[in-house]
Amino acid sequence: MRPVALVTGASAGLGTEFAEQLARRGYDLVLLARSEDRLRRLAAHLTGSHGVECTVLAADLADPDTPARVADDLARRGIVVHTLVNNAGFGSVGRFEDIGAGVDQTQVMVNVAALVGLTRALIPDMLAGGAGAVINVASTAAFQPSPYFATYSAGKTFVLNFSLALRQEYRGRGVKVLCVCPGATKTEFFDEIGTKAAIGPMMSASTVVGTALKALDRDRAYVTPGLRNSLNAHLLPRRPRTLVAAIAKLVTRSAA
Template structure:
């Protein structure tokens, strides 16, 4: 069996940058995304430059049995996951009733269900070996309710709390778990969501910086990481209660995504 780092959403953005930095560390990789073409374009130079094995698995993670299919493919190729990076995800924004229900359903399938299912599928073997790691990509949006990002912020709150719970469970069993909670990052996320106004604070960072800080935090088994001082301050210094007041205040910040606001 070949030990690999499995990266979902590896066709662009943070996923592609995780692949680059991990390959530079000498890690063998398995890349998972809906589109094989961009992953093949990424894989070829990584193999040549770093002399690592890079496997490409085409899989839409919105499908109900996506995690099982990925796990079967890993077994068929003789791959054993040492590091799982649940990076795949997308968002929606706007008035909840105007967002297509299927779009929000697919968002939860990718952001929440696939993350949970892949963790279920791959962590037991890590525990048996007594080593391994999981990185789940959450968001600063997961620290509070966000009007006009209702499903996205709720899903990322799940990812954050799910990750911290597992970090607590596994921290003395050899498996590291880290929630990555970035603010706005210069990736295709904003093309998919449909507006750059979704970068609510307007300040973007780069995938290179986010991934470097994430891998450093994972090495230290920090549990979660919020890259960037302003993002860290926003996530930790704003009050959490009273909850209804904070939900109302969030609307003042996030309503810019509405063209009529």
């Protein structure tokens, strides 16, 4: 029996690439996103190219009830998830007071609350089986405050710290937890937020996902794909935080 991976945000970008590379590794897939048509096209491609079984779940992770409904649906189908990829997410950019009402609240629901909810819903089966993995997609924005990306960077900091804490809880219990912190990547992300300012060179989704899966194989706690991204994330001074935020503003102010 093949292991099953659930990938959120599977209809585009890193989510599609995670699905592709996991299928190549012999995983059956549960593909979750809002766009059912896109998911069905991806499922047909993965089944035809790799011979894997794909289950399509069209759902909106901004709805607080979605994680519970997904878990119930999987249980009814008899699907036990071995690897959860919490990839779904989006960002907002600009002066905080200019961002549309409700946008940042929805962002927190998708980027943070749904990630926690799905992890909580699916980890018990992993523990019961003595094996499993959770891959949480954060960002290099997780390493410092980012003016004009305030909610996005704060949410990704949560994802990083949450992942590191869970990894310690589950070490020795058969469940790996990895946080992936990519920099700018060639996906639809920047088209959706309406800016490509101040983001620097972009990596391919294929490279980011390949690096992430290799890090999972090695049971890494987190990984920042790309030497430039890793240096920027780790050489930036950690204290004082007000200085870090001021430096970050010099980089991101063109997005305001």
